[in-house]
Amino acid sequence: MRRIDIDRVGIKGILHPVRVRDRSLGEQHTIARFDMAVSLLHHFKGTHMSRFVEIINGHDREIDVASFEAMLVEIVERLEAEAGYIEMHFPYFLEKRAPVTGAKSLMDYQVALIGEIAGTKAASRIKVIVPVTSLCPCSKAISERGAHNQRSHVAVTVRTRGFVWIEELIEWVEAEASSPIYGLLKRADEKYVTEYAYDHPRFVEDLVRGVAARLDAEPRIAAYAVEAENFESIHNHSVYALIERDKGMAAA
Template sequence: MTEQHKPTTATEIEDVQNIKDKRHIAIDKVGIKDIRHPVVVSDRTTGEQHTVANFNMYVNLPHEFKGTHMSRFVEILNQHEREITVQSFHTMLGEMTERLDAQSGYIEMSFPYFVNKEAPVSKVRSLMDYQVSFVGEIIQGKTSMTVKVVVPVTSLCPCSKNISDYGAHNQRSHVTLTVKTDSFIWIEDLIDLVEDEASCQIYGLLKRPDEKYVTEHAYDNPKFVEDMVRDVAARLNADKRIQAYTVESENFESIHNHSAYALITNGF
């Protein structure tokens, strides 16, 4: 074999990422975004639930390094195979910052979570999906964890009910709850907390008696968007598991071409 066609060995391949960068500008977050991976999450009813999550994984990059090792993010993810849970977040964050020589790390895991709900009158069961995110961050060895859940509900306008001879306009609303906790909390606990404060819950499948129930229940429990966030915040203030929270409500108005929105944050 001629010198010209001699194969290059792994030890001869230059590690471009480790080349010194001369611009003296550090990067706050660098990594991979929107990679899908199977996960197992705790389920209050069945013990565990298998789903598929989208991951964002980042670390900081000091000014002297040209780039980070992107392949190591995927390696860390795959080393855990399918055994990724809330509890394993601390381990993954530690591995990520250690293997990439970083001072800070960030992992976001977003996935659909399914609850088998029973209709209020007919008791027929159907799956209802909620969008959930676990976010873990480590800075200088200190780890924090937040859980975010988007809960669709029905809201009925108190003003419309008050001024109308019959009926009142209602709409589907998304209540987004983000909480920081230092102890375990069920995803269903957060969902229940929000749904209990709505004009009415939303269900995947309803029979005619159920439709009558949810229509009348919403009418009996009118809520402005302001009422919604205040009522949820009051419940969170009384829950000792919650260290900090943000609660948002967006009403997709049925009589306007815009949404109504409110937000309360505490502790962040």
């Protein structure tokens, strides 16, 4: 037997119903994919994989944030581990209105709760991936007609000091983009969105700096990572930028 510690061992990809707080409706019902793991010391041959499934099914039929936090504690206790890790990925839906006609449609955003525990110290983060439009300032400056634009994904991962709505994170990102993205647009809306993006050009660097400035100014955010990837429409590559900051460390 090799006497080597394992950092994480567990299960991935188990689906389970969840409940999430919704600013407009009170709560939202969706389906989450769980990844769960614990550390394994070298003197243990293996972990008890079935116990992860038992822990998920031992909670309510629909797991919520309180259940998620309790599961973190439970996995290290039940599996006799020094550290535990859970990721809960789920689609989150918002009803959006088109900017001119007011046509309603649902937009889905990918969200994750990420929790870690070591001994008695637990920490959790929330991650939201927000699709937006970005229009290139350089292309606009050198072109007589138009400018290239594309869909971009901005991923925001935060550790909070107080409650923050998923909707707030989405709004902060969309406010810094060339334009938000909508599920349904009529012709008048398309004209508005196209012209709005043209009037608000953003490099990938602008995207991450703008969102980071908003997170810096928000006292409920303790630490964050902001990533932006532009899926370039005229290049055979994406462009990318990242800003990470622990505001507690920065203050120190």
